[in-house]
Amino acid sequence: MLIQANSRVLKDAGYTALFNRVMAPGRGRSAYYLSGAVRQIEDGVFESLEAPGSRIALSRLESKVVSGRWPVTYPAEEAFDAFDDNLWKQALRTTAGEFAAGTAINIALSYPELVAPWQNPYLNTGQRVVQNTVTASGAAGLGGPVTFVLVTGTGVIVYVTWENVVKPGISWFAVNVLQAPDPYQGIRNLKPVGRN
Secondary structure: OEEEEOHHHHHHHOOHHHOEEEEOOOOOOOEEEEOOOEEEEEOOEEEEOOOOOOEEEHHHHHHOOOOOOOOOEOOOOOOOOEOOOOHHHHHHHOHHHHHHHHHHHHHHHOHHHHHHHHHOOOOOHHHHHHHHHHHHHHHHHHOOHHHHHHOHHHHHHHHHHHHHHHHHHHHHHHHHHOOOOOOOOOOOOOOOOOOO
C-alpha cells in the first residue's frame, strides 16, 4: 500500500510501525510511505502480510487528517497493492524462495553458456560437467557472466574476475591437483599429417 500522508496522521492512527517512508516530503508536501504487501479483509480494511494480525483501516487513517492541506492520498490511484495470498507466494517471499527464484532466472539467462560445452566435440563428458557446474554455481549467486548482464556496473568487475581468475584457477586445479584434463581446453586427437 503506497500512500502520501503527513507523519502526524500515521502516528495518530497508530500505523507508524506498519509504514516505511520511501520519499521525503517536499516543501509544503506530505511524505510517501509504503506498507509492503497487504491482503484486503473487507472494503477499505487491509491486513499486513509482514505483520500478521495488524490491520490498516483507510477510514481510520483518513479520520486523523485535521487539515484539508494535508490529506491522505494514494499516488498509485489505488489505495493498495493487494493480492490473494497462497502457499506458493508465501514461499517466494522467504529468503530461500527469493534465492531459488533468482537462481532459476540466472540459470535461464545462462542457457547459452550451459549449452556451448555440449556442442563442442573436442570436450569429454567430464569437462562439460565441470563447465556446467561452474556456470550454474555462478548463476546461483557466486558471481559469473550472468551478473554482467543484470548489473552492468559491478558486472564488469565480476565478469573480468570470473573469466581471468576463477576459470583459470579451476583449470589449474584440475590439471595440477586432480591430474585431470583442463575442463576449458578441448582434446584434439588428430592424426599427424603424413607424407604420401
